[in-house]
Amino acid sequence: MPAPPPPFTPDGSLNALGLMSGTSLDGVDAALIRTDGLSVTAHGPSLTLPYPAHIRQNLRDLLDSAPTLTSDSAALKEAEHALTLVHVQAVQRLRALAPDWAVDVVGFHGQTILHQPGRTWQIGDAACLSAQTDLPVVHDFRSADVAAGGEGAPLVPLYHAALLRNRPYPVAALNIGGVANLTLVTRDGHILACDTGPGNALLDDWAYQHTGIPCDTNGQLALQGTADLALVDRLLAHPFFHKPAPKSLDRMSFHSALAQVGALGAADGAATLTAFTAQSIARTLLPEQPKEWFVCGGGRHNPALMAALAQALPGTLHPAEQLGWNGDALEAECFGFLAVRSLAGLPLSLPTTTGVPSAQTGGRLTCMSITPWGRRLWPDAHTTSPPPPHSD
Ligand SMILES: Nc1ncnc2c1ncn2[C@@H]1O[C@H](COP(=O)(O)OP(=O)(O)OP(=O)(O)O)[C@@H](O)[C@H]1O
Numbered sequence: 001m002p003a004p005p006p007p008f009t010p011d012g013s014l015n016a017l018g019l020m021s022g023t024s025l026d027g028v029d030a031a032l033i034r035t036d037g038l039s040v041t042a043h044g045p046s047l048t049l050p051y052p053a054h055i056r057q058n059l060r061d062l063l064d065s066a067p068t069l070t071s072d073s074a075a076l077k078e079a080e081h082a083l084t085l086v087h088v089q090a091v092q093r094l095r096a097l098a099p100d101w102a103v104d105v106v107g108f109h110g111q112t113i114l115h116q117p118g119r120t121w122q123i124g125d126a127a128c129l130s131a132q133t134d135l136p137v138v139h140d141f142r143s144a145d146v147a148a149g150g151e152g153a154p155l156v157p158l159y160h161a162a163l164l165r166n167r168p169y170p171v172a173a174l175n176i177g178g179v180a181n182l183t184l185v186t187r188d189g190h191i192l193a194c195d196t197g198p199g200n201a202l203l204d205d206w207a208y209q210h211t212g213i214p215c216d217t218n219g220q221l222a223l224q225g226t227a228d229l230a231l232v233d234r235l236l237a238h239p240f241f242h243k244p245a246p247k248s249l250d251r252m253s254f255h256s257a258l259a260q261v262g263a264l265g266a267a268d269g270a271a272t273l274t275a276f277t278a279q280s281i282a283r284t285l286l287p288e289q290p291k292e293w294f295v296c297g298g299g300r301h302n303p304a305l306m307a308a309l310a311q312a313l314p315g316t317l318h319p320a321e322q323l324g325w326n327g328d329a330l331e332a333e334c335f336g337f338l339a340v341r342s343l344a345g346l347p348l349s350l351p352t353t354t355g356v357p358s359a360q361t362g363g364r365l366t367c368m369s370i371t372p373w374g375r376r377l378w379p380d381a382h383t384t385s386p387p388p389p390h391s392d
């Protein structure tokens, strides 16, 4: 049977529901956008569904064991099933919040448990998500890039660049999640991107160790402490910071920094890790210095980190909201955008974003849905599993 055409409407757009569960392990972000994979014509509602504490703890344990874990591990399967059900709930709740948004496709990132040169591993059961939500699901966004020789991350730059299209260049978008990453759009419109180093992950782990609270809420600890700048310089001597973009990181790549900071008290340690994060962003080797930085991700809620960044960066720092973006939903929106790009056969990564040798497509479609394209049924579709280009 010939593959049905993509379900794009006459204006070329789809309603995509993007799902991201980031490296901070705080939960699932879900967001709706309307897009043709090039620009965004509407931003819909979004929500965050926190992981229950036991799922968060199981995932945290998996990060430690991931390098030696096999895919048939019972702990892995259990965690994967549990996190998939949280994603199912996130889809259901967002659809209930936005009954007017008929969803065409879900973009499901999954949970990264390991990211190393030549290997990236996101867990999550796309078939279960598709069956339980009755929607087509695009997933596995990173492996084609890695198979082609890329880093597999960051993937948000094409979305950042689409949103930054009307700003004066050079301009940058900065995401401070568990790991931090930036996208620079240069004076002549080229996109350059990389992970910059730790975002909130080290500070989260430090705060949890010292206070039992999973993050340094509002920078309270760091604001009471004094950064050990000599230690910050030693931490910045890591070879990662001398590599030019593109480059990427695992959440655990800088975990040893926690031991180095270990002798400091809770507040000084938090101040030192905050300064380390800010300096690692500011010292990223870039060919041009952006005039403006638009910051998204949970780190922008931390005033200690934002103050350190404002001091360290040459340009002006703005929260993403200044452009009308939702800085907490941007990565989820991104995976809706990338799902549509995947269906359209458009690249998800470029040599300057992941180091892949040439512009690279990616993502795989899984459809266990009885109504394959949500509201827009194929007139002659008799299959529950349409076979477009990247079908499972
Ligand atoms: N009020 C706050 N004060 C301090 N930090 C905060 C606050 N709110 C959120 N954060 C930080 O933001 C983090 C969550 O950020 P975000 O959701 O962007 O991460 P993520 O999407 O999991 O990460 P990544 O982008 O690496 O995938 C929390 O773990 C916490 O460190």
Ligand SMILES: CC(=O)N[C@H]1[C@@H]2OC[C@@H](O2)[C@@H](O)[C@@H]1O[C@H](C)C(=O)O
Pocket (backbone or CB within 6 Å): 022, 023, 112, 114, 115, 120, 152, 153, 154, 155, 156, 157, 177, 178, 179, 180, 181, 195, 248, 249, 331
């Ligand atoms: C392997 C992986 O999941 N990386 C994440 C992580 O979180 C931030 C940074 O590190 C970025 O590289 C990426 O996420 C975003 C969404 C990205 O791919 O752009």
